[in-house]
Amino acid sequence: MNNDIVLNILRFLGLMALQVLFVNNINLFGLVTPSVFVLFILLLPHAIKPTGLMLIAMFTGFTQDLFQGTLRLNMFCAVFLAFSRPYILSIITDKKMDDEFKISLQEQGFRWTVLYLILSFFLYHMVYFTVEIWNFQNILYIIFKSVYSGLFSVVFSLILLYTFYKGKDRKY
Amino acid sequence: MNNILFLLSKYAAFIVLVLLEVINLSILFNxxxxxxxxxxxxxxxxxxxxxxxxxxxxxxxxxxxxxxxxxxxxxxxxxxxxxxPKPSIPLPHDSTGPLASLNQxxxxxxxxxxxxxxxxxxxxxxxxxxxxxxxxxxxxxxxxxxxxxxxxxxxxxxxxxxxxxxxxxxxxxxxxxxxxxxxxxxxxxxxxxxxxxxxxxxxxxxxxxxxxxxxxxxxxxxxxxxxxxxxxxxxxxxxxxxxxxxxxxxxxxxxxxxIKNAEQKNIQALEKIEESLNKDQDE
The missing domain is CATH 2.40.10.350 (Rod shape-determining protein MreC, domain 2)
Incomplete structure (x- = not known):
């Protein structure tokens, strides 16, 4: 458990640094900035209670808002994602989710991870752009932007996950 | 009483979600x-x-x-x-009056x-x-x-x-x-x-x-x-x-x-007067 806390704090700092120092400066075609820091919320241990998860997510979003100069937008979306995380997990998992259940690429395999990332990131960006643009005549534009940003976030996250992949045999 | 507590604990996550998001949204839209x-x-x-x-x-x-x-x-x-074009009149050192706008x-x-x-x-x-x-x-x-x-x-x-x-x-x-x-x-x-x-x-x-x-x-x-x-x-x-x-x-x-506009304060003061005049007319 102690080990978990240290690991997550390190992951938080690492992902924040990556997002602020590198990803925020990519600005692909003036349209997309992938939100890789969300991966931190997605990878938090399964054992954390929903309320705690939301509070952690709120802090994460707030930190990112400070750097991006957005008005509490990331905070809103992060809390929403944290709330929906248990539901996303229960949709995509066939196995029983007991205390042994671990959210990781090693344990759950490639297909599960990709599905998890796609659903979560699409939800995140969908909420983000809906609140940001706040105009339902632009619904197609919102979907277009969400799919586009979500796609880049998923690819980026997968690259990260495989970079820190710890041995054993891979399950596909 | 027990029922209420049970309900509260059952929907705790949802209640916290609504609370947090309402706070966030109110900050966002205000x-x-x-x-x-x-x-x-x-x-x-x-x-x-x-x-x-x-x-x-x-x-x-x-x-x-x-x-x-x-x-x-x-x-x-x-x-x-x-x-x-070269200025035909030499500029006065004390640039007040209309010529002040040269360095506006x-x-x-x-x-x-x-x-x-x-x-x-x-x-x-x-x-x-x-x-x-x-x-x-x-x-x-x-x-x-x-x-x-x-x-x-x-x-x-x-x-x-x-x-x-x-x-x-x-x-x-x-x-x-x-x-x-x-x-x-x-x-x-x-x-x-x-x-x-x-x-x-x-x-x-x-x-x-x-x-x-x-x-x-x-x-x-x-x-x-x-x-x-x-x-x-x-x-x-x-x-x-x-x-x-x-x-x-x-x-x-x-x-x-x-851009530092030397006349900005004057212009804004005038705009304010105009606004208040418009308001009076509306009423």
């Missing part, structure tokens, strides 16, 4: 107005110093591009200096340390603040045209509301005419803006250049903004609309100039 935006975008010293270090690093990769544009800008200025505008150079274009409410952060004379409500330009308006400044940093912001407006006119309209951004492509409220009888064509009108205290007159690419003339509206391609590349801003 701060969308032009001036309140300044409050939330306080030029935060900690994050800005980090952003400045990042932009220091990024600046190296842009040096060639920056040099090119500076040289071009210098050439343009040289042209203006040597082609300007001063320019404070600044470097962009953080800039976004992908949002529908974009802000630009620069590395000059009140210590350098940058204050709220000053216009900001670069060599390609208007950039935005300062909404807040601390000692060493300032926040600019980019033209690429839903609530940004520039008073603009078609070059060589005196008809003006309002230039705004629709929140999509960072190259395209809409010129609204052009009177219908004005002959505007594709390819006409749009310049600032000088009707606001933010920007001086005759700064090039963009070129008209499309003209919408719907018969039921009183005014026509045009689509404008901007000269400025907002995704690649390096150096900007903050």
């Amino acid at each position: 701060n969308n107005e032009f001036h309140q935006a300044a409050y939330i975008n306080q030029a935060n010293h900690f994050t800005n110093s980090i952003q400045e270090k990042i932009s220091n690093t990024k600046a190296y990769f842009n040096l060639t591009h920056v040099n090119d544009s500076v040289t071009q800008f210098n050439a343009e200025l040289l042209k203006q200096i040597y082609n300007a 505008y001063q320019f404070i150079p600044a470097r962009v340390i953080n800039n976004s274009t992908s949002s529908s409410r974009n802000y630009i952060y620069i590395n000059r603040g009140t210590a350098d004379g940058v204050e709220k409500d000053m216009g900001v330009i670069n060599e390609n045209g208007p950039v935005g308006v300062v909404v807040n400044s601390t000692e060493h940093y300032a926040v600019i509301m980019s033209f690429l912001h839903k609530q940004s407006f520039i008073s603009a006119k078609v070059k060589n005419t005196n008809y003006f309209g309002e230039l705004s951004w629709d929140g999509k492509s960072n190259k395209i803006a809409d010129l609204k409220e052009i009177p219908k009888h004005v002959k505007v064509r594709k390819g006409d250049t749009i310049i600032t009108s000088g009707h606001s205290s933010y920007f001086p007159e005759n700064i090039d903004i963009g070129i008209i690419t499309k003209f919408v003339n719907e018969s039921q509206n009183r005014y026509a609309e045009a689509q404008v391609i901007l000269f400025n590349d907002f995704s690649n801003l390096n150096y900007v100039y903050v």
Whole structure:
């Protein structure tokens, strides 16, 4: 458990640094900035209670808002994602989710991870752009932007996950 | 009693969600107005110093591009200096009265340390603040045209509301005419803006250049903004609309100039009087 806390704090700092120092400066075609820091919320241990998860997510979003100069937008979306995380997990998992259940690429395999990332990131960006643009005549534009940003976030996250992949045999 | 506690614990997550999101949303929507935006975008010293270090690093990769544009800008200025008519009357040292307007505008150079274009409410952060004379409500330009308006400044940093912001407006006119309209951004492509409220009888064509009108205290007159690419003339509206391609590349801003307008206070005082007069009329 102690080990978990240290690991997550390190992951938080690492992902924040990556997002602020590198990803925020990519600005692909003036349209997309992938939100890789969300991966931190997605990878938090399964054992954390929903309320705690939301509070952690709120802090994460707030930190990112400070750097991006957005008005509490990331905070809103992060809390929403944290709330929906248990539901996303229960949709995509066939196995029983007991205390042994671990959210990781090693344990759950490639297909599960990709599905998890796609659903979560699409939800995140969908909420983000809906609140940001706040105009339902632009619904197609919102979907277009969400799919586009979500796609880049998923690819980026997968690259990260495989970079820190710890041995054993891979399950596909 | 037990039932209530049971219900509360069962829906605890949902209740917390609603609480947190209501707090977030109220902050989000209360701060969308032009001036309140300044409050939330306080030029935060900690994050800005980090952003400045990042932009220091990024600046190296842009040096060639920056040099090119500076040289071009210098050439343009040289042209203006040597082609300007010589003043026939020597200027008095004590420049009061109408001649004071000769030095009406001063320019404070600044470097962009953080800039976004992908949002529908974009802000630009620069590395000059009140210590350098940058204050709220000053216009900001670069060599390609208007950039935005300062909404807040601390000692060493300032926040600019980019033209690429839903609530940004520039008073603009078609070059060589005196008809003006309002230039705004629709929140999509960072190259395209809409010129609204052009009177219908004005002959505007594709390819006409749009310049600032000088009707606001933010920007001086005759700064090039963009070129008209499309003209919408719907018969039921009183005014026509045009689509404008901007000269400025907002995704690649390096150096900007903050405009210090000596007459700004006077103009704003007059605007305030006008506003209150309008209010009286309404009542």
